[in-house]
Amino acid sequence: MPYFQTGEVPHGFAFDENGGxxxxxxxxxxxVPAANQGTRWGDLFLSFGTAFADAKLGVSVHDGNKWSGIEPWDIPDAGGRVAKKLPTGSQKIAIGRWKKSAGDSVDDNPVSWLIEYL
Structure with missing residues (x-):
């Protein structure tokens, strides 16, 4: 049986244009419950959607031992959801807005996240 939850990414930039x-x-x-552990939780997918402007996010995943590092995700306003399957054992996900350029000032458009276990 699939499970899901959704929410919003906070306003304000967490990362500068270089990822700092x-x-x-x-x-x-x-x-989140660890992905692919036991019979209840299956594959874990993370999706994002935005409106009114494109967004760039920094995402890092913790597998119970270490963080993956901050990976940039580009989320287009004009496209569908952007989704990725997360690695087995994923337990924590850190998400923050990333400036697309030094002059980027759009840090408050709506950006939502969705986690799904399938």
Missing amino acids: VIHYKHTIILA
């Missing part, structure tokens, strides 16, 4: 941390107060941490 501006401030962690603009991030969200999702604590």
Whole structure:
């Protein structure tokens, strides 16, 4: 049986245009049941959607031992959801807005996240 939950990415930039941390107060941490562990939880997918402007997000996944590093995700306003399957054992997901350029000032358009277990 599939399971899902959704929410919003906080306003404000967490990362500068080079991926450096501006401030962690603009991030969200999702604590999730470990993917592909046992019979209840299956494959874990993370999706994002945005409106009114494109968004760039920094995403890092913790597998119970270490963080994956911050990976940039480009989320287009004009396209569908952007989704990826997360690795087995994923337990925590850190998400924050990433400046697309030094002059980027759009840090408050709506961006939502969706986690699904299938």
